[in-house]
Amino acid sequence: MSEKKIPYKIYLEESELPRAWYNLRADMINKPAPLLNPKTFEPATAEDLAPVFCDELVKQELDETTPYFEIPEEILNFYKMYRPAPLIRAYCLEEKLGTPAKIYYKFEGNNTSGSHKLNSAIAQAYYAKKQGLKGVTTETGAGQWGTALSMACSYFGLDCKVFMVKCSYEQKPFRREVMRTYGASVTPSPSFDTEVGKKINAEHPGTSGSLGCAISEAVETALNKDGYRYVLGSVLNQVMLHQTVIGLETKTALDKYGEKADIIIGCAGGGSNLGGLIAPFMGEKIRGEADYRIIAVEPSSCPSLTRGTYAYDYCDTGKVCPLSKMYTLGCDFIPAANHAGGLRYHGMSSILSQLYDDGLMEAVSVKQTEVFEAAEYFARIEGILPAPESSHAIKVAIDEALKCKETGEEKTIVFGLTGTGYFDMMSYEKFHNGVMTDYIPSDEEIQKYTKNLPEIK
Amino acid sequence: MSEKKIPYKIYLEESELPRAWYNLRADMINKPAPLLNPKTFEPATAEDLAPVFCDELVKQELDETTPYFEIPEEILNFYKMYRPAPLIRAYCLEEKLGTPAKIYYKFEGNNTSGSHKLNSAIAQAYYAKKQGLKGVTTETGAGQWGTALSMACSYFGLDCKVFMVKCSYEQKPFRREVMRTYGASVTPSPSFDTEVGKKINAEHPGTSGSLGCAISEAVETALNKDGYRYVLGSVLNQVMLHQTVIGLETKTALDKYGEKADIIIGCAGGGSNLGGLIAPFMGEKIRGEADYRIIAVEPSSCPSLTRGTYAYDYCDTGKVCPLSKMYTLGCDFIPAANHAGGLRYHGMSSILSQLYDDGLMEAVSVKQTEVFEAAEYFARIEGILPAPESSHAIKVAIDEALKCKETGEEKTIVFGLTGTGYFDMMSYEKFHNGVMTDYIPSDEEIQKYTKNLPEIK
Numbered sequence: 024m025s026e027k028k029i030p031y032k033i034y035l036e037e038s039e040l041p042r043a044w045y046n047l048r049a050d051m052i053n054k055p056a057p058l059l060n061p062k063t064f065e066p067a068t069a070e071d072l073a074p075v076f077c078d079e080l081v082k083q084e085l086d087e088t089t090p091y092f093e094i095p096e097e098i099l100n101f102y103k104m105y106r107p108a109p110l111i112r113a114y115c116l117e118e119k120l121g122t123p124a125k126i127y128y129k130f131e132g133n134n135t136s137g138s139h140k141l142n143s144a145i146a147q148a149y150y151a152k153k154q155g156l157k158g159v160t161t162e163t164g165a166g167q168w169g170t171a172l173s174m175a176c177s178y179f180g181l182d183c184k185v186f187m188v189k190c191s192y193e194q195k196p197f198r199r200e201v202m203r204t205y206g207a208s209v210t211p212s213p214s215f216d217t218e219v220g221k222k223i224n225a226e227h228p229g230t231s232g233s234l235g236c237a238i239s240e241a242v243e244t245a246l247n248k249d250g251y252r253y254v255l256g257s258v259l260n261q262v263m264l265h266q267t268v269i270g271l272e273t274k275t276a277l278d279k280y281g282e283k284a285d286i287i288i289g290c291a292g293g294g295s296n297l298g299g300l301i302a303p304f305m306g307e308k309i310r311g312e313a314d315y316r317i318i319a320v321e322p323s324s325c326p327s328l329t330r331g332t333y334a335y336d337y338c339d340t341g342k343v344c345p346l347s348k349m350y351t352l353g354c355d356f357i358p359a360a361n362h363a364g365g366l367r368y369h370g371m372s373s374i375l376s377q378l379y380d381d382g383l384m385e386a387v388s389v390k391q392t393e394v395f396e397a398a399e400y401f402a403r404i405e406g407i408l409p410a411p412e413s414s415h416a417i418k419v420a421i422d423e424a425l426k427c428k429e430t431g432e433e434k435t436i437v438f439g440l441t442g443t444g445y446f447d448m449m450s451y452e453k454f455h456n457g458v459m460t461d462y463i464p465s466d467e468e469i470q471k472y473t474k475n476l477p478e479i480k
Numbered sequence: 481m482s483e484k485k486i487p488y489k490i491y492l493e494e495s496e497l498p499r500a501w502y503n504l505r506a507d508m509i510n511k512p513a514p515l516l517n518p519k520t521f522e523p524a525t526a527e528d529l530a531p532v533f534c535d536e537l538v539k540q541e542l543d544e545t546t547p548y549f550e551i552p553e554e555i556l557n558f559y560k561m562y563r564p565a566p567l568i569r570a571y572c573l574e575e576k577l578g579t580p581a582k583i584y585y586k587f588e589g590n591n592t593s594g595s596h597k598l599n600s601a602i603a604q605a606y607y608a609k610k611q612g613l614k615g616v617t618t619e620t621g622a623g624q625w626g627t628a629l630s631m632a633c634s635y636f637g638l639d640c641k642v643f644m645v646k647c648s649y650e651q652k653p654f655r656r657e658v659m660r661t662y663g664a665s666v667t668p669s670p671s672f673d674t675e676v677g678k679k680i681n682a683e684h685p686g687t688s689g690s691l692g693c694a695i696s697e698a699v700e701t702a703l704n705k706d707g708y709r710y711v712l713g714s715v716l717n718q719v720m721l722h723q724t725v726i727g728l729e730t731k732t733a734l735d736k737y738g739e740k741a742d743i744i745i746g747c748a749g750g751g752s753n754l755g756g757l758i759a760p761f762m763g764e765k766i767r768g769e770a771d772y773r774i775i776a777v778e779p780s781s782c783p784s785l786t787r788g789t790y791a792y793d794y795c796d797t798g799k800v801c802p803l804s805k806m807y808t809l810g811c812d813f814i815p816a817a818n819h820a821g822g823l824r825y826h827g828m829s830s831i832l833s834q835l836y837d838d839g840l841m842e843a844v845s846v847k848q849t850e851v852f853e854a855a856e857y858f859a860r861i862e863g864i865l866p867a868p869e870s871s872h873a874i875k876v877a878i879d880e881a882l883k884c885k886e887t888g889e890e891k892t893i894v895f896g897l898t899g900t901g902y903f904d905m906m907s908y909e910k911f912h913n914g915v916m917t918d919y920i921p922s923d924e925e926i927q928k929y930t931k932n933l934p935e936i937k
Contacts, residue, residue: 030494031560037487103488104572104863115561115635133590135865135900177860178572197654197905203912204859402661403634406561408592443592445902448654455660 032109033276040099040107041271043091044264046083047302047374050309053381054087055260055373056348059335064479067345074246075253075344076261079150083261092264094146101145101178102268105134110276111440115404117424124427125282126420128440129273129300130407135201138410138442139296140171140256143265147254148175157250158182162212162237164191165365166198166446167410168256173207183207184251186214186240189232198446212237219243219341233357234367235340242343257293258338258347258372266299273437274303284315286423288438290415291319291328291386292365294372300439301384308383317384318423319375320415322394324462325358327351327371328379328386332473336370346477349376353472359462363391363450364411369472389418390461395454397421398444410442411450489566490733497564498728499551501721503540504759504831506547507766510838512717512830513805515541516792521936524802531703532710532801533718536607540718549721551603558602558635562591563725567733568897572861574881581884582739583877585897586730586757587864592658595867595899596753597628597713600722604711605632614707615639619669619694621648622822623655623903624867625713630664641708643669643697646689655903669694676700676798690814691824692797699800714750715795715804715829723756730894731760741772743880745895747872748776748785748843749822751829757896758841765840774841775880776832777872779851781919782815784808784828785836785843789930793827803934806833810929816919820848820907821868826929846875847918852911854878855901867899868907 048054057066072081083092094102113126131139151159158181163169169185176183185207192199192211199209212232213220217240223230238255245253256262277284287304289297297319307313319328327350336351338344351370358367371379378384391411398414400421401407409417420438427434444451453459505511514523529538540549551559570583588596608616615638620626626642633640642664649656649668656666669689670677674697680687695712702710713719734741744761746754754776764770776785784807793808795801808827815824828836835841848868855871857878858864866874877895884891901908910916 031557032494034491037489100488100571101863104568111561114557135859135863137902174863178863196909197902200905200909200912201865201902204856204865204908206860399661402592403663406558406592406631406635408658408661445594445654445658448657451661452653452657455657 029112029280031114032111033280034109035107035272035276037103039275040102041094041268043093045267045271045302045306046086046090046092046264047306048087048260049090050306051377052309053377055377058345058347059479061337061342061345072345075242077147077150077154077156077252079153080147080261083264084259095149098146098149105141106268107272108133110273113405116401119404120421120424120428122424122428123431123433124424125433125435126424127435127437129269129437130440131269132407132410132440132443136167136171136174137445138167138171139266139269139299140168141174142268142299143256143262143295144168144171144175145178146265148172148179148181151252152179152181156181156252158184159252159254160184160241160245161254161256162186162234162241164188164234164367166191166195167365167442169207169209170198170201171256172254173202173205176207177205184244185209186212186237188212188234188237194449195446212240214240217243233340235354238339239341239343257295258368258370260374262295263298263372263374266295267302269296269299269439270302270304273300282435284437285434286316286318286436288318288320288416288420288423288436290366290412290439290441291321291371291375292412293368294375296439296441298372298375305378305383318419319379319384319386320419321386321388322362322366322415323388323390324362324464325352325367326388327369329388330469332476333376333380334476335479336476338370347373349373350379351473351476352469353476355472361460361462363453363459364447366412366415387419389415392459392461394418395451395459407440408444409440410444411447413439413441416440486569486737488571489568490737491566492564492729492733494560496732497559498725500548501551502724502728502759502763503543503547503549503721504763505544505717507763508834509766510834511544512834515802515804516936518794518799518802532699534604534607534611534613534709536610537604537718540721541716552606555603555606559725562598564729565590567730570862573858576861577878577881577885579881579885580888580890581881582890582892583881584892584894586726587897588726589864589867589897589900593624593628593631594902595624595628596723596726596756597625598631599725599756600713600719600752601628601632602635603722605629605636605638608709608711609636609638613638613709615641616709616711617641617698617702618711618713619643619691619698621645621691621824623648623652624822624899626664626666627655627658629711629713630659630662633664634662640664641701642666643671643694645669645691645694651906652903669697671697674700690797692811695796696798696800714752715825715827717831719752720755720829720831723752724759726753726756726896727759727761730757739892741894742891743773743775743893745775745777745873745877745880745893747823747869747896747898748778748828748832749869750825751832753896753898755829755832762835762840775876776836776841776843777876778843778845779819779823779872780845780847781819781921782809782824783845784826786845787926789933790833790837791933792936793933795827804830806830807836808930808933809926810933813929818917818919820910820916821904823869823872844876846872849916849918851875852908852916864897865901866897867901868904870896870898873897
């Protein structure tokens with residue numbers, strides 16, 4: 024390869040970092056439906072949300088009109104410790120595929136938490152500190168969010184209580200130790216510390232836990248503990264707002280080199296990384312300033328966008344959190360046991376759900392063995408060992424690049440590489456040993472929980 | 481904190497990356513003593529080394545006069561995938577310590593192998609490929625080197641056979657899976673695939689292996705396999721040569737902002753990262769152009785510089801490799817069982833040994849509990865979770881910064897943060913659980929193996 028005009032890795036200058044988060048809702052013509060109070064089914068007010076969430080975050084959650092929220096200096100200073108994240112030109116992958124497409128990926132894994140989750144964790148910890156709180160509670164499944172939050176809390180001197188889904192707690196002791204390094208207390212869920220935990224332990228002795236149950240335990244703890252609030256790593260509008268630093272940096276980097284994306288691809292679980300990546304591009308699309316193909320990629324074993332129902336549903340199994348209108352598989356849906364990695368949430372961010380319903384973006388689902396094939400292929404060519412979640416986007420980016428090879432089109436493909444797979448080697452091991460399997464739920468399984476969604480007038 | 485003149489992270493432009501490795505030996509007044517043929521005790525010739533090492537690497541190993549070796553474009557292109565490594569201004573650490581010192585660290589952990597080892601792995605793989613070889617063999621202990629080499633071999637399509645010390649193989653299955661992701665074959669050592677492995681297994685049934693044994697197995701395999709050579713991740717002159725990209729980038733970054741280091745600190749096991757970091761600074765010091773305090777930090781449980789003997793010794797337990805004149809604890813020395821992490825080699829790079837003997841650098845040893853204290857302290861303030869090895873340098877950098885606090889001196893401290901601790905969480909767990917202990921060998925233990933060093937006329 025000869026000298027390239029565009030570097031392998033575009034690092035913005037510190038002065039080029041975004042100074043404000045972008046609130047896509049301000050530009051959306053059809054606004055996402057409001058959260059509902061789980062008791063009254065009325066739109067949730069700031070007062071409804073205040074016992075659970077920090078005041079400033081409640082404001083961000085409910086604000087549909089303010090286009091930009093200035094990033095406080097304290098958060099900006101923390102961002103400078105690990106951002107800008109590089110926008111990487113995948114020269115080696117392009118060459119290997121023999122595609123005329125130009126491929127870029129925004130890599131969010133170069134921080135100790137290993138993923139983009141830190142972008143929102145530090146913001147949520149900051150607002151908790153500013154409100155004079157003692158600490159926060161949360162849940163974590165795969166562990167990325169819990170790790171990110173423990174780092175953020177450590178930085179601001181906040182207590183951090185993490186309920187970790189029991190099977191992850193046992194299978195990922197290293198994740199647990201990273202959180203302990205940052206001073207967090209990590210409790211396997213279901214625990215005997217909460218009423219909901221005790222109840223589930225009594226009803227299902229020896230259960231390995233679920234994300235929905237861990238959420239309920241974390242919320243209960245926050246409600247009962249003076250000076251604590253609950254924080255969440257995805258799904259919510261506030262989280263997507265903070266994650267727009269991904270997309271804003273990406274756009275600035277592309278603009279700097281006169282590049283224009285044609286296709287933007289991201290994996291989608293709760294939707295925060297995808298939402299953050301696409302936000303500024305989607306804004307242009309809505310305002311008619313540019314056009315982009317935007318593709319959400321989800322696991323075929325947890326296909327909320329591609330096979331779910333667009334309706335109001337509970338955000339958690341315990342039904343203590345507000346309801347959200349979203350593409351959902353039902354709040355009791357749990358992916359099959361062979362599903363590895365994250366992207367296992369039953370629903371999808373209400374913003375992304377609305378955009379998808381409006382036909383502004385596409386969605387595809389992919390099988391996990393083909394995801395791990397793409398992951399390993401990518402690792403060997405581009406060096407970075409990707410998280411299973413991120414590899415969903417890799418799979419579809421490669422597919423699109425190969426289509427360009429067929430047609431000869433020189434499209435510019437941008438995808439989000441949300442994190443590293445350092446803590447997912449057990450799944451890689453299954454893949455290497457040929458014992459990884461796929462699962463596509465039947466229509467009956469999909470309808471099992473969606474036929475009982477709450478009836479909202 | 482207000483706006484800073486110098487960014488938190490200095491990323492050089494792609495055009496500012498080093499184009500050549502710097503051969504410090506060319507500037508050394510007292511050259512390091514030559515390697516000796518283990519059979520004749522005569523200086524090893526290129527012919528002696530050719531069956532074990534790649535031809536081009538043998539040239540680099542033996543060359544004491546060429547000041548710069550141009551980095552081949554293929555290696556440069558790979559470097560661009562993960563370099564420049566950032567030089568980070570530790571603003572948060574400075575503030576927390578309340579020191580007038582300015583602290584910088586060069587972070588080499590932002591690549592999938594998680595450490596600086598990749599800098600030499602890709603070079604060695606390239607020369608093996610260029611020579612038309614089929615593959616390479618090596619050993620790995622903690623796993624950083626094996627991971628780096630597997631990535632490098634994958635990139636160039638070379639076979640990679642890694643002998644992994646058995647206890648690491650069993651205790652670090654994730655490291656093993658990363659290597660497998662990159663297509664390497666990983667064999668626990670001692671194995672039944674080599675004569676030396678069979679012998680050790682017969683003599684010590686159930687042994688958990690040692691680095692020295694794994695080296696001997698890898699060398700034997702390379703010697704017996706057509707189209708294979710052995711490669712090593714530290715100690716050798718060639719490795720230190722490749723690692724000078726660390727120091728060259730560091731110096732360019734400091735110069736760019738008009739900063740001058742006063743103290744340069746690095747951890748030292750075999751010496752390649754320290755040697756690479758300090759090379760351009762040491763060159764200036766030798767040439768009388770500048771003065772620097774240079775400090776090597778080693779574990780008190782494996783104190784080759786601070787308590788070893790400067791003499792010729794074997795590089796491996798099996799005594800099949802050449803002899804090197806170095807500070808050594810004896811080739812049969814193995815650190816106590818409670819020693820966590822790397823930095824467990826019995827000797828020290830002959831270049832660094834000579835520089836230390838000439839009084840051009842200092843050395844200190846530190847206890848592992850204080851190293852992990854420093855590691856956790858650093859993680860909570862600077863965000864990055866450091867490798868145990870790197871944390872030796874952190875410990876001494878903090879000590880020096882606190883001295884500046886006492887004296888009020890505004891010194892500039894630069895240290896090498898060689899890698900991340902993602903795969904060392906078992907050691908962190910011991911530390912968190914309060915069961916980590918220290919070990920300082922007695923004088924008798926130190927003398928046990930050094931009193932039997934080979935007699936060289």
